[in-house]
Amino acid sequence: MGDSRVAEIAEKAKAWTLEAGARLALSHQEKLNVEYKTSAADIVTQKDKEIEQFFVENIKTTYPGHYVLGEEGLSDVLPTDTQNGVVWIIDPIDGTTNFVHQNLNYAISVAVYIDGDPTIGYIYDPIKKELFSAIKNQGAFLNDQPLSTLTSCRVEEAVICFNHLWLVPNEKVDYEKMHHLVNDVRGVRYLGSAALEMAYVACGRLDSSLDFRLSPWDIAAGIVILNEVGAEMTTLENQAINVFTKSSTIFSRPGIHQYILEYLS
Numbered sequence: 001m002g003d004s005r006v007a008e009i010a011e012k013a014k015a016w017t018l019e020a021g022a023r024l025a026l027s028h029q030e031k032l033n034v035e036y037k038t039s040a041a042d043i044v045t046q047k048d049k050e051i052e053q054f055f056v057e058n059i060k061t062t063y064p065g066h067y068v069l070g071e072e073g074l075s076d077v078l079p080t081d082t083q084n085g086v087v088w089i090i091d092p093i094d095g096t097t098n099f100v101h102q103n104l105n106y107a108i109s110v111a112v113y114i115d116g117d118p119t120i121g122y123i124y125d126p127i128k129k130e131l132f133s134a135i136k137n138q139g140a141f142l143n144d145q146p147l148s149t150l151t152s153c154r155v156e157e158a159v160i161c162f163n164h165l166w167l168v169p170n171e172k173v174d175y176e177k178m179h180h181l182v183n184d185v186r187g188v189r190y191l192g193s194a195a196l197e198m199a200y201v202a203c204g205r206l207d208s209s210l211d212f213r214l215s216p217w218d219i220a221a222g223i224v225i226l227n228e229v230g231a232e233m234t235t236l237e238n239q240a241i242n243v244f245t246k247s248s249t250i251f252s253r254p255g256i257h258q259y260i261l262e263y264l265s
């Protein structure tokens with residue numbers, strides 16, 4: 001697909017993302033219906049569904065041949081061959097728990113993958129009005145500010161991001177090794193929005209972000225943005241991430257990435 005066509009799709013994606021964000025920021029005056037998905041820690045509101053529907057309707061009207069993959073499953077079933085065609089990967093609210101409890105620290109994540117290639121990514125925090133964006137090979141931005149290529153940092157200077165479940169007995173990692181890592185780094189933070197955490201690695205607010213179980217809509221836009229700033233990204237087993245499957249993930253500034261992987265092995 002030519003650059004001008006990509007630019008046109010990116011303009012639409014950006015406009016819809018900003019409009020959806022404005023709607024979410026206003027929705028705090030409304031009463032939220034909180035439903036459980038798999039557990040009380042895994043929730044969805046009517047706003048998640050409304051925002052996903054907003055994207056699906058706009059995309060289907062404007063680009064009838066494009067596919068949509070969204071967390072709340074309001075679009076068509078994706079073809080098994082994701083290497084052909086244009087796929088929009090959307091998380092209408094990433095950080096729904098934060099949306100419900102804090103009214104902040106959540107984001108809309110929108111990506112466009114063209115023939116399997118991570119091409120367009122937007123992560124928008126409508127409360128801070130911060131739009132993280134990238135188009136493949138054209139650099140990444142925070143609003144109009146270009147983001148610099150990430151430089152390496154040492155472990156004792158690193159602020160890393162993961163949740164409390166890593167520090168208690170669990171099926172994924174040796175939690176005692178994680179205790180050593182916690183002792184060695186400068187600080188640990190947990191934001192509660194996987195997409196924003198990736199955006200924060202891209203702009204240097206975090207040095208690494210780790211997660212057990214992310215899905216395509218959590219990471220698709222972040223991957224486009226992180227590619228543009230030279231971040232390292234792998235599964236916890238140091239394999240390449242396949243965006244179309246559920247995976248454990250680490251996204252980091254160079255240098256610190258391999259170091260953390262060694263703690264996990």
Ligand code: 2AM
Pocket residue numbers: 041042043071091093094095096097192193194195213214215218
């Ligand atoms: P979500 O808010 O879109 O569900 C912390 O909860 C982060 O992990 C969020 O980015 C959240 O995305 C994501 N996440 C992925 N799978 C989850 C699950 N099963 N339960 C809660 N959060 C999940």
Ligand code: CA
Pocket residue numbers: 042043071096
């Ligand atoms: Ca969810």
Ligand code: CA
Pocket residue numbers: 071091093094095194217218
């Ligand atoms: Ca999510």
Ligand code: CA
Pocket residue numbers: 048071091092093094095096
């Ligand atoms: Ca979500």
